[in-house]
Amino acid sequence: EPEVTQTPSHQVTQMGQEVILRCVPISNHLYFYWYRQILGQKVEFLVSFYNNEISEKSEIFDDQFSVERPDGSNFTLKIRSTKLEDSAMYFCASSQGVALEPQHFGDGTRLSIL
């Protein structure tokens, strides 16, 4: 069964550095998402992406964050000037449609900011 794959599985970065988290969505999916889960807290929506542009973003997704689909297969989340509170599990998801089809999630990237 097709999967959403995320790399790396664990990223350790010094505070203030930039990180890029990578995702390969399922190939025939059109909608892409990033979520995060701070340890012990709920999964939180960050951003959705469709037709090469952001379709929705949460209040968490401020100017520190950006997303890109640099080619036909990758979907990236960039976090600039990382802060301690950015430490979390970041999940990428994709779906064929926006409402009728389920979102499929990757295994996540654990981001640790030191």
Next chain:
Amino acid sequence: KQEVTQIPAALSVPEGENLVLNCSFTDSAIYNLQWFRQDPGKGLTSLLLIQSSQREQTSGRLNASLDKSSGRSTLYIAASQPGDSATYLCAVKEWNNNDMRFGAGTRLTVKP
């Protein structure tokens, strides 16, 4: 603002029991509701998706129901097995935005 609550936070049952996990949401104007399973250190596996117009969905030993007017969904697991041990999350998608709101999950332990 939509709030999603899951009760109980944790549940431990002996193998073979039937069980019900609960999910409630504050705003009934939802597009769909999705149940996920999360294993430790892993991503979310989609179990069932219920559209707002539907009352229930079934997959194998799992049955999810939706009562939109009362803001509730239940996930019924029949004949539980140790392999069902995981955290179960529900998430709702609203009509007017693209994100999903998640509950905090129910951590299920099925003892052999």
